[in-house]
Amino acid sequence: MTFDVARVRADFPILGREVNGHPLVYLDSANTSQKPRAVLDAMRAHHERHNGNVSRSVHTLGTEATSAYEDARAKVATFIGASSPDEVVFVKNSTEAINLVAYAFSNAATQPGADPRFTLGPGDEVVISEMEHHSNIVPWQLLCQRTGATLRWFGITDDGRLDESRLGELVNERTKIVSIVHMSNILGTINDPARIVARAHEVGALVLLDCSQSVPHLPVDVAALGADFIAFTGHKMLGPTGIGALWGRGELLAAMPPVLGGGSMIETVTMEHTTFAAPPARFEAGTPPIVEAVGLGAAVDYLSALGMEAVHQHEQEITGYALKTLADVTGVRVFGPGGPDGRGGTVSFDVAGVHPHDVGQILDDLGVEVRVGHHCARPVCARFGVSSMTRASFYLYTTTQEIDALAQGLDRVRKVFA
Known part of the structure; x- marks a missing residue:
C-alpha cells in the first residue's frame, strides 16, 4: 500500500x-512531528463542546469527557496490538513512562510482600545500552543509586548496530530488567529485540522497550515484540505534547506498586490505610491530560487510515x-x-x-x-x-x-x- x-x-x-x-x-x-488538521480539529471540538473532568462526575459533560478519554485509550491499545485497553497507561511522555517503571522497582524494594520480579537490591543488575536516549539511561542510573543494584550495558558496533556479542554474559541470573531502544533517535537503527527478549525471559528478567521512534513510524505489535513493557509518546506521532503511553502486560501492571498517590488512583482511603485501584487508574493519579488524549486518539485514527x-x-x-x-x-x-x-x-x-x-x-x-x-x-x-x-x-x-x-x-x- x-x-x-x-x-x-x-x-x-x-x-x-x-x-x-x-x-x-x-x-x-x-524531535516532534507536525499535526494534521484532523488532530487540531478534534482537540478544538473537545474544548468547545465536551470539556469536563473524567471519572468524577455524572453530569453530561463529565460523562462525555470520560467517554472521549477512554475511547482514546482503546484506539491506542488497538494500534499497538494490546490485548486490552487496561494495559495502556496514559502518561505525559516516554520519559515519564520509563520513570514510572523504574520507580515501581524502587517502591517495591521497600514494600513488604512486594512481587519479587520488582524487588531490587545489591547484587541485582539492570541492563541498558550505549545507544539509549538519556530518558532510558538516567532513570536506571538513579534506580541503581537508590537500591544498590549494578548498571550494565550493550555497546554499539562501528556500523551503528547494537553489539549483542556479550548477550549471554550481560543478561544473566542477576538481571532484573533489560531496557533498550527499539529504534534509535540519533542513529536511526531499528533493533530486533528477539534474542535479547528471549535471553532475558530465560533468566527471569523483565524487558522494557523504548518505542518512542518506532511506534510513530512502523507497524508495532506488542505481542510480536514479546517485551513486558513499551513506552512511546504522542508528539512524535502526529499528536500533541503532554501525552504518551506505557503499555505493560496486564498481570505485571497489576503486580506493580503505584508511584504517584492522589485522586482517582485509589480504591478506598481511611486515615490509617489506602487500597489502590486496578490498572491503569492506579498509575494515573490526578486530573489527566484529557484533550491531549483526544488528540492522540485522532492521530492514531489518521495513521491507521494511511x-x-x-x-x-x-x-x-x-x-x-x-x-x-x-x-x-x-x-x-x-x-x-x-x-x-x-x-x-x-x-x-x-x-x-x-x-x-x-x-x-x-x-x-x-x-x-x-x-x-x-x-x-x-x-x-x-x-x-x-x-x-x-x-x-x-x-x-x-x-x-x-x-x-x-x-x-x-x-x-x-x-x-x-
Whole structure:
C-alpha cells in the first residue's frame, strides 16, 4: 500500500508556511512531528463542546469527557496490538513512562510482600545500552543509586548496530530488567529485540522497550515484540505534547506498586490505610491530560487510515534517497547503518570542519529545519568521537525535494566555511 504524499501534506497547515522567505522544509520529526488538521480539529471540538473532568462526575459533560478519554485509550491499545485497553497507561511522555517503571522497582524494594520480579537490591543488575536516549539511561542510573543494584550495558558496533556479542554474559541470573531502544533517535537503527527478549525471559528478567521512534513510524505489535513493557509518546506521532503511553502486560501492571498517590488512583482511603485501584487508574493519579488524549486518539485514527506499512515504506524510500544524496556531498560523514534496511527515517551526520550549530543556523536561514546537538544521546556521540551531530529526520510528509533542499543547504555551508 502506498499513499499520495502531496495529499498527505495538504492535511498539515504548518507545511504551507515560509521560514526566512523560503518554503518550510521540516526535517525534525524525530524531535516532534507536525499535526494534521484532523488532530487540531478534534482537540478544538473537545474544548468547545465536551470539556469536563473524567471519572468524577455524572453530569453530561463529565460523562462525555470520560467517554472521549477512554475511547482514546482503546484506539491506542488497538494500534499497538494490546490485548486490552487496561494495559495502556496514559502518561505525559516516554520519559515519564520509563520513570514510572523504574520507580515501581524502587517502591517495591521497600514494600513488604512486594512481587519479587520488582524487588531490587545489591547484587541485582539492570541492563541498558550505549545507544539509549538519556530518558532510558538516567532513570536506571538513579534506580541503581537508590537500591544498590549494578548498571550494565550493550555497546554499539562501528556500523551503528547494537553489539549483542556479550548477550549471554550481560543478561544473566542477576538481571532484573533489560531496557533498550527499539529504534534509535540519533542513529536511526531499528533493533530486533528477539534474542535479547528471549535471553532475558530465560533468566527471569523483565524487558522494557523504548518505542518512542518506532511506534510513530512502523507497524508495532506488542505481542510480536514479546517485551513486558513499551513506552512511546504522542508528539512524535502526529499528536500533541503532554501525552504518551506505557503499555505493560496486564498481570505485571497489576503486580506493580503505584508511584504517584492522589485522586482517582485509589480504591478506598481511611486515615490509617489506602487500597489502590486496578490498572491503569492506579498509575494515573490526578486530573489527566484529557484533550491531549483526544488528540492522540485522532492521530492514531489518521495513521491507521494511511496504514503503518505504507508509512514505513515511504520513509524507507526517503531514507534511501537521503543516504544516497548525502553520500555525494563532500565532507559529510553519516553515522549509523549505511542503507535503509534496518534503519528508520533518521540520518545524523557531521560536516567536516563545521560545528553542527553553524550548520543548523545556515540551514535555517534557507528554511531547512534540522536538529543539532547531542540529541539527548551523549554516549552515542562519544562512541563515534564527536561532541554533537546534525540530524535530519523524516516522516510521512517528507519529500525527495526536501532532501534536495537539505543537500543544497549543505553545499551552502561548505561554501561559507571554505
